[in-house]
Amino acid sequence: MATLSRVGAIARKLGITWGGDWTGNTVEGNTTKPIAKDDDKMLFTNETTKAAVRDYIKQSVDKKKIDKSWLEKFDNGTMTSGDFEGLKIIISQRSA
Structure with a gap:
């Protein structure tokens, strides 16, 4: 789980959001950060x-x-x- 925690921290810095932290075996997310042209x-x-x-x-x-x-x-x-x-x-x- 330490790796996933690091991934989560990186994702948050990139503006990726999700429904909440999870304990299962799937990840769902989307970016709210605008995509450069x-x-x-x-x-x-x-x-x-x-x-x-x-x-x-x-x-x-x-x-x-x-x-x-x-x-x-x-x-x-x-x-x-x-x-x-x-x-x-x-x-x-x-x-x-």
Whole structure:
């Protein structure tokens, strides 16, 4: 429990809140601290995944489901995770 107490102390300093201290085996929390603008840029741990996401966006542009500016945004590294989640919904709706 000493490790968890240290984690709790660190979490409090970072602005993470939760329903209270617990004694069980699960942790639930959320941050109330604002996220910096650059923190949401899409990051990839390998080139295969990045290429697959780019290909998905390019195919959607080629099929005229989304504007080519989205592919440019991806290529420029300015697409956020929220942008991509929204695009998936738009693409899905336009595919139906």
